[in-house]
Amino acid sequence: MDSKSLYQLLSAVASGKKSAEEAVAKLMNIACEDIEYAHIDHHRSLRKGFPEVIFGQGKTADQIIGIMEKMLRQENIVLVTRIDQNKAGQVISRFPDAKYHQDARMIVCKKNDLPIAGKGTILVLSAGTSDIPVAREAYLTAKVMGNNVEAVYDVGVAGIHRLFNHKKLIDQASVLIVVAGMEGALPSVVAGLVSRPVIAVPTSIGYGVSFGGVTALFAMLNSCSSNVAVVNIDNGFGAGYMASLINSL
Numbered sequence: 001m002d003s004k005s006l007y008q009l010l011s012a013v014a015s016g017k018k019s020a021e022e023a024v025a026k027l028m029n030i031a032c033e034d035i036e037y038a039h040i041d042h043h044r045s046l047r048k049g050f051p052e053v054i055f056g057q058g059k060t061a062d063q064i065i066g067i068m069e070k071m072l073r074q075e076n077i078v079l080v081t082r083i084d085q086n087k088a089g090q091v092i093s094r095f096p097d098a099k100y101h102q103d104a105r106m107i108v109c110k111k112n113d114l115p116i117a118g119k120g121t122i123l124v125l126s127a128g129t130s131d132i133p134v135a136r137e138a139y140l141t142a143k144v145m146g147n148n149v150e151a152v153y154d155v156g157v158a159g160i161h162r163l164f165n166h167k168k169l170i171d172q173a174s175v176l177i178v179v180a181g182m183e184g185a186l187p188s189v190v191a192g193l194v195s196r197p198v199i200a201v202p203t204s205i206g207y208g209v210s211f212g213g214v215t216a217l218f219a220m221l222n223s224c225s226s227n228v229a230v231v232n233i234d235n236g237f238g239a240g241y242m243a244s245l246i247n248s249l
Contacts (some may be wrong), residue, residue, distance in 0.1 A: 005045075005074070030074075038067050042074050050145055051075045053237065056083030056107070061090035068095060068109065077114065077144060080107035081137065081237050104136035104236070108144055118147035118247035120174025122240075125163075125190060127156030127180035130205045134236040135179040138201065141240025142177075147247050157185045170194060175243045179236065181205030184216025191225030197246055199239045200230045 012018040033040045041052045054067055064080060064087065071078050072095075080091065088100040088107055098109035122142045126135040132153050143149045150173070155163040163170075163186075170176070170193060178187040179201040187200035200223070202216035209215060213233035220230045231238040 005076075033070055035066060035070060037063055040067060040070050042071070045075060050241075051078060054078065054080040056080045056087065056105075059087075061087040064091055065094050068098075072109065072111075076112050077108070077110040079141070079144065080109075081105070083107055101136065101140055103133055104140050105133065106137060106140055108140065110144065114144065114146040116146050116148060118142075118174070118244065119249070120247055121148045121150055121172060122175045122177065122243045122247055123169060123173035124149065124151040124177045124240075125155055125170075125179065125186065126151075126153045127178075127182065127186040128205065129154045131179045131181055131203045134201055134203045134234050135177070137236030138177045138179065138240035138243070139236075141237050142244045142247075143240075145241070145244040147244050155186075156180060156182070157189060160189065163189070167193075175199065175246045177201060177236075177239045177243050179203060179239075180220075181213060181216050182207075182210060184219035187220050187228050187230075188223040188225045191223065191228045194227070196227065197243075198225070198228045199243055200228050201236060201239045202230070202233050204234055 013020060031043045033042060044052045051071060054064060056064055068078050082105055085102060091107055092098050092100055095109050098107050100107050124135050124139045126132055139149055139151050150169060152166050173196060175197050176190060177199045178190050180186040181203035184202050187198055191198040200220040202213045202220055204213035217233055220228065
């Protein structure tokens, strides 16, 4: 339950449109709801401005459905990350308003679009086409959190001229998310061109000594550009969330 929903509920009680008993029933699980296999943090929207997000990997379809059923009683939007197509199909069949984004491995279920709250535009860049799934996770996360988001894919350092074709878009962005595997060089290049925050996302894409994204992670952590911050390997969700927070300041 977010602050707007809570205000509407309390206003309805104050005006006599709802009884105190109805409000108590609605608020019974406002902090946490125990459903045996999960403790759902219903208070997160009030505390942080956005609902708890369901990490789909390792959960069964039935568990995801059960959590969503409880959350949608109080929330306008529910996200499920890292969910494969098979489990997603079962979830979608239960929630007709839900949409599966296969490229990002995400489910978005929303009753209403969130209003645009971001002050500027978030730009997502991917070094290669193989990095797009992580970039899309970042894009969709920032989008559903109420931001204007643009994306440009496959503009890595192996053909750096491709990046400069989008210089105007880069210059206009308030926050940039740069996703790269292999040697992870693109965030440093982009950060050297702008005065804005750059959130670097290493991906697990690469040959042998990329070590599943560790090489890109270390390269980004060692960036000589002072406006680079780094999230975990393949963590597009974390990058999109952080970019949204920065963009709303």
